Amino acid sequence: MDIQVADTLLNSLIDGRYRIRARVARGGMATVYTAIDERLDRIVAIKIIHPNQANAPQVQLAGFLERFTDEAKTIARLTHPNVVAVYDQGTHARLPYLVMEYVRGRTLREILAERGRLNPSEALAIMEQMLAAIAAAHRAGLVHRDVKPENVLVAEAPSGGMANLVDSVVKVADFGLARAVEASSETDGANQLMATVAYVAPELVTDGRADPRTDVYAAGIVLFEMLTGRVPYDGDRAVDVAWQHVDRDVPRPSTLVPGLPPVLDELVVRATRRDPGARPTDAGALQAEVQVVRDDLGTMANANTTILRQIQPAEQPTMAVQQPTMVVAAVQPTERPSWARLPDQQRERPAPHRRRAAPPPTGLAGRFADLRDRLLADRGGRIAVGAAALAVILVIAGVGWWFGAGRYTATPNLVNLAGTDAQSRADRAGFTVEFTEPRYSEQVPKDAVLAQDPGSDERIVRGGTITLTLSLGPERFPVPDVVGKSLELAQLDLEDAGLRMKRGPDRYDDNLEEGVVISVKPEVGAEVKAGDEITVTVSKGRAPITVPVLIGKNVNEARTILQQLGLQIVVEPQDSDKPKDEVLSQSPQDGAGVEAGAKVTVKVSNGPPLVAVPSVMNLPCPQARQILEGLGLTVGGLQINPNGPVRSQNPGPNTPVPPGSQVAITCF
Incomplete structure (x- = not known):
């Protein structure tokens, strides 16, 4: 039973502009659709990244989208007739997409699946245009990293059909896409190898590094597959195939297809050497070699045609002419239509012809020839000529030594030196110093040399220029003020500052509503480094219990009120x-909100300080009354003679009593 799953993107409208019409292809990283640009009324191709490529935590996803956007801008600036143009980019349902030129034709993979392999003329014609596109990227500082037949589009010629691929237009797609997706997956835990293993360069497998020579290697494997109909290595697991590129040399195509010209073998072998330094430096260098090979194959084909025409059927030579095992069509660059001709394609060299015998030299040339004959006629002249030749050789050797090694010296090590010290040391050694944009570093202190070019002990012309990069020291960021903001806005602000958010325990707050940040740790404005964790405390809103008014009440009454509310009292005399x-x-103050079980601290009066009752015995009664009232005490008791002396008092002398207490005196 055949079950088909409907594609939910079909007929959907992306960015209010691109109407998805049909799915063209699905690859390891993305799916390609055709769409109608309803704003410009044209057909475009849309490549949408698979969800698993962008499926990352929020911080990683933001970084991936930023890298994807940067790569899209770089590709959009890459203008070349053999490069698939990029018109637009964006995100749909959180998935990045590219809007590209729609090329009517088929991928090189589909053509190879149908035809098995191509003849050398077609393979070299496709290779030349493919390398022209990659060379343009290399000149712009961009490495493709995923050169393979699936990314090579072969458009139909204006004459229609693809019977002869020599006149077809080739376009290369997906520049920089592999790099953006690979960078987003660096924390996945597995060793990422974005290039398809059948075309991966050894240095990508061993070191994970890529440069223009990595694309040269992959292009050489594509040429091998076009000539033979298969890739050089196969295996049950991708990792086994990848390590075969490291451990084995790519075989010559003629070992699989007998009769292929040796120049094709040499071209494939040179492009796929395991040592990157032994390959052509970039796609432009390999393209020049492909053009030379095409010229040579065209000359060989013309020569074979001439020889065959010279043998008439009536002639019976004693030895039959050996027929070539593979006929190579003579393809001249002038045979390519103007619309398919490469911008930097050189004109065809004139066909070789027999040189006529040169006439005897006359004039100044004749006199020099006569002088040469006379010098070589006797032994002394020959010695003089030999000595002169030896002197010239020594001069050439000396000049060659100077330009090859003598004028070079070793670069001093300036890394970790203070900028002024590095400048002085370079000046003493006779070098010129230039400074590039400084960078942050966690290891190298501020204003010290972080990097130098050329590196330490590398070859440099005496008196040459050394480029230094100074350190800005550790990069630090102030903690942004997110207090009073919602948790979502606070998280965005922290992420924009390159920081990670951690949510601490929530607590009640009378002034901030639920979900609002109360405080951060480290505090606002503190200096932290990128990636540090900031703990935020979020408000749970106003607490459910309101603290009553307790001031002026007796402590026992206050205790009863708080216990009835489920609160605890803490008494401080x-x-x-x-x-x-x-x-x-x-x-807390009255009216504040607290949760059940919270403690309320009250300060309770110990009462006024006690007064020591003075001795008023035997003093006149009026005088005794005046002393006691002056201390805040009241006077009472029996006064038989108001002006008589005091005969008794209660409380007695030196007794401490509260202010306002009564002292009873008896006067008679």
Whole structure:
């Protein structure tokens, strides 16, 4: 039973502009659709990244989208007739997409699947245009990293059909896409190898590094597959195939297809050497070699045609002419239509012809020839000529030594030196110093040399220029002020500052509503490094219990009120002129919100300080009354003679009593 799953993107409208019409292809990283640009009324191709390529935590996803956007801008600036143009980019349902030129034709993979392999003329014609596109990228500082037949589009010629691929237009797609997706997956835990293993260069497998020579290697494997109909290595697991590129040399195509010209073998072998330094430096260099090979094959084909025409059927030579095992069509660059001709394609060299015998030299040339004959006619002249030749050789050798090694010296090590010290050391050694944009570093202190070019002990022309990069020291960022913002906005602000957010325990707050940040740790404005964790405390809103008014109440009354509300009381005595056990202050204040079981601290008066009753015995009664009232005491008792002396007092002398207490005196 055949079950088909509907594609939910079909007929959907992306960015209010691109109407998806049909799915063209699905690859390892993305799916390609045709769409109508409803704004410009044209057909475009849309490549949408698979969800698993962009399926990452929020921080990683933001970084991936930023890298993808940067790569899209770089590709959009890459203008070349053999490069698939990029018109637009964006995101749809959180998935990045590219809007590209729609090329009517088929991929090189589809053509190879149908035809098995191509003849050398077609393979070299496709290779030349493919390398022209990659060379343009290399000149712009961009490495493709995923050169393979699936990314090579062969458009139909204006004459229609693809019977002869020599006149077809080739376009290369997916520049920089592999790099953006690979960078987003660096924390996945597995060793990422974005290039398809059948075309991966050894240095990508061993070191994970890529440069223009990596694309040269992959292009050589594509040429091998076009000539033979298969890739050089196969295996049950991708890792086994990848390591075969490291451990084995790519075989010559003629070992699989006998009769292929040796120049094709040499071209494939040179492009796929395991040592990157032994390959052509970039796609432009390999393209020049492909053009030379095409010229040579065209000349060989013309020569074979001439020889065959010279043998008439009536002639019976004693030895038959050996027929070539593979006929190579003579393809001249002038045979290519103007619309398919490469911008930097050189004109065809004139066909070789027999040189006529040169006439005897006359004039100045004749006199020099006569002088040469006379010098070589006797032994002395020959010695003089030999000595002169030896002198010239020594001069050439000396000049060659100077330009090859003598004028070079070793670069001093300036890394980790202070900028001024590095400048002085380079000046003493006779070098010129230039400074590039400084960079942050966690290891190298500020204003010290972080990097130099050329590196330490590398070859440099005496008196040459050394480029230094100074350190800005550790990069630090202030903690942004997110207090009072919602948790979502606070997280965005922290992520924009390159920081990670951690949510601490929430707590109640009378002034901030639920979901709002109360505080951060480290505090706002503190200097932290990129990637540090910031703990935020979020408000749960106003607490459910309101603290009552307790000031002025007796401590026992206050205790009863708080217990009824489910709160705890903490009593702190304090001297005061207020009555004893009266509540003087409270914390939290009345009206504040607290949760059940919270503690309320009250300060309670110890009462006014006690007064020591003085001795008024035997003093006149009026004088005794005046002394006692002056201390804040009241006077009472029996006064038989108001002006008589005091005969008794209660409380007795030196007895401490509260202010306002009564002292009874008896006067008679």
